[in-house]
């Protein structure tokens with residue numbers, strides 16, 4: 001440690017970083033005092049240089065103790081205190097001016113000169129401090145002074161006259177503080193010197209053998225120095241340095257025997273020795289690198305000096321010793337302490353006190369920094385959240401990709417199956433997988449999703465086969481290119497085709513193919529009810545319709561009675577009081593629906609419609625249509641309705657209605673066929689829809705008008721088709737209009753006349769009302785289509801005529817029915833469709849229109865099939881329908897009934913697959929009406945037609961949707977698939 005000048009100390013103020021340094025240890029030998037000289041004691045110790053001293057009498061005492069001791073500084077007996085201060089204490093003492101806490105100890109045995117040395121050091125320090133202050137006017141210094149003593153382990157304020165011991169408090173920042181210790185701000189150096197005098201006076205001093213003025217306490221004088229640059233006083237960035245320097249004059253260790261102490265002195269000596277022992281322990285511990293427990297708290301001395309010993313204070317220890325041989329043991333102990341202290345390190349640092357303004361500003365900056373860090377942390381946290389969310393979404397995307405891949409595979413598999421089934425030709429020769437599949441399971445089992453998918457696949461292929469005839473028209477096209485759109489189109493066709501198996505599934509067994517057949521079948525009645533309710537709004541009550549039951553074989557009573565048909569509404573029940581069993585609404589409303597819809601509504605909405613609409617059709621065509629539709633009118637036995645249609649107003653309204661029916665029928669035929677064709681047209685080849693429509697119309701017309709012209713192989717030629725188109729066009733001959741497009745009065749008159757002659761002019765009474773005969777005649781007008789009426793001279797029909805007309809219709813009805821049945825067989829019409837129609841036909845005149853439509857449809861279809869233009873592979877669907885019926889038979893027939901049925905149908909009860917045998921015999925013999933009726937009865941029961949009267953009208957396409965629709969554009973259009 002070099003000398004410390006005032007200037008250098010000020011310059012160190014900037015060096016605020018704490019650094020480790022050793023305690024500065026020096027030894028001062030005092031000269032032999034008078035008593036020692038009187039005892040002729042010699043000095044055992046000799047300072048050989050400034051840092052080394054030796055024990056001179058080692059050989060004489062034959063001691064093994066060290067002879068030489070080296071310390072930071074060795075002061076001999078003639079060394080003045082000022083030199084001791086300058087070389088051993090000044091730097092440490094003046095550190096306080098640089099803001100570094102410092103402490104200067106005086107340690108040694110009693111009467112060794114501690115007080116003598118420390119008093120001189122303190123005075124020198126005060127002088128130097130004030131001298132420094134005087135030389136550094138640019139800074140403002142504030143010096144405070146406090147003094148205490150530890151006497152018998154009691155802390156006492158030396159600046160206070162109150163001898164009450166002070167308490168020691170532990171402060172987290174400042175360490176141990178002395179409560180209520182007076183801290184006097186010094187005015188100047190003299191003031192300090194006065195206080196030092198007070199302290200000296202206040203200190204406990206006692207006379208001992210060794211020292212007449214022995215200090216009996218540890219004294220700590222504390223000088224606090226605060227300084228700040230005058231230039232920045234009051235400024236926001238001003239700062240101050242503050243530190244304290246402790247001048248510690250320890251009580252001297254002593255031996256009771258040497259000091260001859262007793263009583264108070266002995267007690268004092270004990271406390272002194274105990275506290276010095278603790279101090280020695282602390283030093284020893286600290287000298288060993290602070291390992292283990294440092295017993296600061298074992299005494300108040302070490303507790304107070306904790307910050308100085310091994311803390312952040314710069315420390316100097318001046319060990320004083322007597323060179324007299326009589327004190328050699330104590331001298332060695334002092335040297336041992338000094339040696340330990342020499343090993344202790346401290347961390348001196350500058351204590352900077354920031355002004356309040358500067359502190360506020362500094363705190364504000366710190367706050368801003370922390371806020372910024374917080375924002376960064378928030379941003380980081382947010383980014384972490386975003387990363388987490390992104391990761392989660394990536395996981396979802398990956399999961400969805402996986403699902404898409406699986407679904408794609410399923411779709412490809414389904415498509416592959418559909419293609420395979422298509423390539424098999426559609427014939428139900430190989431029941432696999434359908435047949436085998438269902439053989440393994442009961443219909444009562446619920447379908448799994450995969451099974452449902454299989455059903456859909458097979459049904460899809462079936463639809464594809466139903467529409468595959470269009471592919472025959474795609475000459476020169478790659479079939480692969482047709483597959484996808486073809487299937488899609490087939491699906492559309494399938495979904496809108498009431499004759500497809502899917503219709504049966506959706507309409508009668510629920511829309512979900514996953515549901516079991518049985519469960520769905522049980523819901524059939526409910527579905528019927530729902531559909532029935534929908535159609536009720538367009539029904540007209542027919543109270544006196546005859547029953548259809550006479551056309552059916554008897555069914556088990558239980559079946560007839562089982563379940564209340566939804567058709568039997570309360571209103572209907574009230575009508576059931578008639579002698580004849582009333583035909584259910586589900587059947588009776590059908591003809592009326594066709595009559596009313598859309599024309600009836602149209603008529604109702606346009607009561608005053610002019611016959612001009614009718615005139616759009618050529619008279620020739622009118623004749624034809626009127627002849628057919630006139631059969632509708634008498635079916636309405638309701639008198640009011642009959643009067644409405646047969647009354648004087650019939651000529652225009654009825655003509656319009658009938659013509660509208662025909663027009664809508666044809667238009668819907670065209671539209672429906674166009675729907676089937678549209679998808680293909682888009683992908684196959686450009687082709688006018690009208691051209692295709694013409695072809696359809698051609699076929700329909702050819703069926704009813706002239707024998708087909710076919711090639712050798714039975715197919716039609718292109719010319720035939722072209723001609724048919726022309727024929728159909730002339731069927732609806734363009735209107736004859738005036739130059740401006742309006743009809744002439746003559747045209748109108750002629751049209752009215754044509755219609756009037758078609759239906760024989762009504763004969764009315766003078767008041768215009770119809771006679772009973774008129775009404776009777778009108779009711780039988782439908783029969784005029786089949787043979788000219790025979791009238792009496794006055795134009796009225798005879799009873800025989802009426803009887804004959806009824807007989808003629810009955811004959812014609814039977815003929816048409818047989819023809820239809822054979823066509824069904826030829827066209828592979830679904831059995832449920834046949835059954836319903838057969839139940840519907842009962843010989844009423846109202847059947848005529850349906851039979852006409854059905855005949856036209858079947859004829860067209862048959863001719864189309866036979867022409868080779870199309871290839872409808874409906875037999876496969878038919879077989880599958882039979883398979884469905886087979887499954888349904890499990891529920892609908894008891895074991896006993898089934899056995900009876902098998903026997904009736906000639907199926908051995910010992911044979912296998914009896915249900916299969918039976919269902920594949922149904923509707924097989926188109927020429928055997930008994931067989932047909934039996935088949936219809938069985939199918940009706942299996943499907944859920946409770947009896948013939950309860951056949952659902954939906955079968956005729958009148959209610960495919962539960963959604964309310966415009967009747968005019970709905971009923972006929974959706975009935976058309978049956979006609980194609």
Ligand SMILES: Nc1ncnc2c1ncn2[C@@H]1O[C@H](COP(=O)(O)OP(=O)(O)OP(=O)(O)O)[C@@H](O)[C@H]1O
Nearest residue numbers: 030031110111112113114115116211214215251252
């Ligand atoms: N270096 C010295 N030169 C001349 N006289 C000295 C020196 N050191 C001490 N003395 C004298 O020795 C006597 C004892 O000194 P001092 O009281 O300072 O001892 P001490 O260590 O403080 O004793 P105690 O522990 O009992 O208080 C005093 O009379 C003092 O004047």
